[in-house]
Amino acid sequence: MSYIESLNDNQLDALKEVGNIGSGNAATSLSTLLHRKVDMKVPAVRVVNFDEMMDLVGGPDTLIVSVFLRINGEAPGNMFFVLSPDEAESFVKEMTGMEDFSIKQPPFDEMGLSALQEMGNILAGSYLSALSDFIHILMQPSVPLLHIDMAGAILTQGLIELSQESDYAIIIDTFINDIDSEREPIKGHFFLLPDPESFPKIFDQLGVSK
Template sequence: MSKLDLEHMGSMEYDVLREIGNIGAGNATTALSQMVNLKIDMKVPKVELLEFKELSDIVGGAESLVVGILLTLEGDIDGMMMFMMDKCSARHIVNLLMNLDLEELEVEDFSEMDLSALQEIGNIIAGAYLSSLSQLTNMTIMSSVPYLSIDMAGAILSVPAIEFGKVGDKALLIQSQFGEKEKEVNGYFILIPSMNSYEKIMSSLGL
């Protein structure tokens, strides 16, 4: 197979990436619904292949405060994956999970218990994405223990940019919205496989 060129991808390759995003987001929504024991609606996710430097603008700017859950990937593909939420969205999910008043704790900082819940939420959502990718490609994909960080988007995104900037500067961004309008949760799933792994994914799907 010829080397995959991320700068000049065909419509078929983009369709495959979008399908990976759609299935992953659907699995993640189901997992989240089961976790909080509520029906959660999901809008059609927006799937884009972006440069690292564009990612922070999508999540509200480099200085916006976000919750980031970072995992490294091993097995048939390697790379990193990250699930990010703005702080308000993270607060909503924690409150839902712990049956807390959705208005009362709007501005408070996260407690140790909240952070533990966030890590578990991130683990389950990331696991749902990985599981769908694994089933779709018939590849074995394992992840590290998730690392949780609450920081400015630019600082969190600098980690994969430094690590993978040397092998490419593109990341697959899947932007999902869950929940009701007044309590909408914006989630950003970022998949950063190595170039070799991108090629393996496409090859496994017959491209």
């Protein structure tokens, strides 16, 4: 059994709490950026296999918007923040007021794409900072890369190295809600994929042994 499959409910609850701390920090940053109150929640943290991960985003042929970051430091790995095109458009409209922004047909507005990239940067940076503080291991995000493509094409690249160790990844659900807006909360997913050598460093700190 791999480290990631060894996570019990207590460790998952700890990761959820880390997610809530990170989302609180991210909400503060987004509120400052948007000049209005933003609330964020992490309703669930799950361990899923790669097939379930693909199903979660609608299958490998589904168009998704992804902000990819390489995790640098003592426990390197990959992180994706994934949104559906509709959720991505909703966020850009909230953030920029560009009501005609669309992600379904290129060319895409550069301001809208920059807004999505900045959101991913804020969210990932806040989450990794909270996780790093919690497990006392240095983890820093790289410059975020925005991709708009089929889920299979985007996610496979980040799964190749991990699949040598495990067929599972950690999914952190994220809800973003503009308090003053009547829009539905924006729902996204973090996919946390530590490199094989990072598993013992992270999960031993969570009290997991192989």
